[in-house]
C-alpha cells in the first residue's frame with residue numbers, strides 16, 4: 262500500500278535527514294513511527310504528502326510513484342490521504358462543520374452529500390453536537406478530534422498523523438488511539454509519528470524506529 | 479433544405495452498476511450533482527468574498543474610494559470630451575462666412591450688398607444682423623447690459639452671415655467664395671467660421687487622445703492597487719491557503735475566492751465612480767445651462783449612455799479580476815505547504 266524504497270532526503274542546510282529508509286505498509290495496517298526529536302519523523306511524513314520531495318529512492322502509494330507526481334496532480338494525490346497534525350491546523354474563522362467539510366467542498370461534493378458525510382464523520386469522533394462551534398471554543402482533545410474528522414471525512418485509504426497526541430493528556434491520547442484502531446478495522450492504513458513511548462508500548466502494533474535518519478529494528 | 483442525416487440509433491449501453499457506485503464514492507455523485515455542486519461552490523465563493531469585504535468595512539472603503547475616484551476621474555474626462563465633441567459637431571453645420579462691415583456702412587447699403595451676394599450661385603442665404611440686433615443679443619447674453627448702456631455709440635458693426643450652398647462639401651469652393659466676398663468695399667473684415675471650428679476639432683482630438691492615455695495610466699494604477707490588495711489578502715489568509723492545499727485543493731479552487739474579491743472591488747469601484755460622475759454632472763448642470771443660453775440652446779449635457787455605463791462596469795470589474803489573477807499566478811507558485 263505504502264512503500265519506501267531506499268529513500269534519502271537531504272536538506273541543503275542540514276545535510277542528510279533521512280538515509281536509505283525502506284519499509285512497506287500493507288493495507289489495513291497500523292504502524293507507529295518513532296524516534297528521538299529531530300530523528301526525521303516529520304520529514305518522512307512530509308515526503309508522503311509530497312510537501313517535500315526525496316533526494317534519492319522511490320516512494321509508492323499503491324502503484325503510484327510519488328517522486329514523479331507532477332505539481333498539477335498533487336491535489337488529487339493528497340485527496341487519497343488524510344493528514345492529522347499536532348497543532349490541528351484548523352481554520353479559526355470557520356465552524357467545526359465548515360472545517361470538516363473543507364476536503365469535501367474541494368473534491369466537489371454537493372451540499373447534501375457534504376452534510377451527510379460531515380455528520381457521519383463528526384458522529385464517529387463524538388462531536389456531533391458541536392458543529393456550529395468555532396475551534397477556539399473547544400478543548401485541545403476536541404480540536405484534535407475535529408482534525409481527525411476532517412482527515413477521514415473523504416474516506417481516504419491512508420491516514421497519516423504527526424504527533425497527534427503531543428498536546429493531550431494520557432487519557433485523551435488513549436481515546437484518540439482507539440479511534441485510529443477503529444479506522445484500521447475498516448481497512449484504512451494508518452501511520453502515526455509519535456515519541457510517546459509509553460503510549461506505543463501499550464498498543465500492540467508495528468513500530469518503525471528512526472535514529473538520526475536511519476531506520477533501526 | 480438539406481435532409482438531416484440521422485445517426486443510427488445506438489443501443490443504450492448501461493454502465494455496470496459497480497462502476498457507478500465507485501464513482502459516487504470517490505467523485506461525489508453523478509455528473510449533474512457535480513455540476514450543481516460546482517455552481518453552488520461558485521455562488522458561495524461569490525457571496526462569501528463580498529461578505530469578507532463587508533466584514534472589514536474600513537479597509538474596503540479606503541481601497542474602493544481610491545479606485546472609485548480614479549475611475550471617476552478617467553470617465554469624467556471622457557464625459558467632458560464627448561460633451562465638447564457633440565458641441566463642435568453642432569458647430570459644423572454653422573460653417574459660414576461672417577462679413578463685418580465698415581462702421582460707416584448704412585443699413586440700406588448693407589441690404590444692397592446682401593442682395594448682391596445672394597446672386598452668387600454658391601450662396602444659399604445671406605443674413606443681415608443690424609447694429610441694433612447685434613447689441614440686443616450681446617446685452618442679453620453677455621451680462622454686460624448695464625455697462626453697454628453707458629456707451630454713447632453702438633460699437634458693434636453690421637454683420638452679414640453668408641451661408642454657402644451644400645455647406646462645405648467643397649473646401650475650394652468655399653475658399654473662392656470667401657475671396658470674392660472679402661473684396662467688397664464695404665467689408666472691413668471677413669472670417670470663415672470653419673477655421674476656428676477646425677482648430678477646435680483638432681483641440682478636441684488632442685483632448686480625446688490625452689483622455690485615452692490618461693485612462694490607460696489610471697487603468698495601470700488600478701491594476702497595481704487591486705493587485706496589492708489581493709496580495710495582502712492572500713497573506714492574511716495564508717493559513718487557509720496552506721490547509722486547503724494540504725487537503726487537496728487545486729490552485730483554481732484556492733484562487734476562486736480571491737478572483738471574486740478582485741471582481742467585487744473592481745465592480746463596486748465602477749459603480750461608485752458612476753455615481754461620482756453623476757453627482758459632478760448634477761453640479762455642473764446649472765452653469766452649463768446658462769452657457770447653453772449663449773450658444774442659443776445648442777448645448778445639452780450628455781452623460782454616459784446605457785452601453786457606456788455597462789462598458790465602464792465591465793472594464794472596472796475586468797481590471798479587478800485580471801490584477802488578482804496575475805498576483806495569484808505569481809504568489810501561489812511560491813506558496814508551498816509547510
Ligand SMILES: Nc1ncnc2c1ncn2[C@@H]1O[C@H](COP(=O)(O)OP(=O)(O)O)[C@@H](O)[C@H]1O
Nearest residue numbers: 272274275278297298299300301302303304305
Ligand atoms: N525545511 C528544513 N530545512 C532544513 N532542515 C530541516 C528542515 N526540516 C527539518 N530539518 C531538519 O531535519 C531534521 C529532522 O527534523 P524532523 O523531521 O522535524 O524531526 P522530528 O519530526 O523527528 O522531530 C532536524 O535536524 C531538522 O533540523
Ligand SMILES: [Mg+2]
Nearest residue numbers: 302303304423
Ligand atoms: Mg516532528
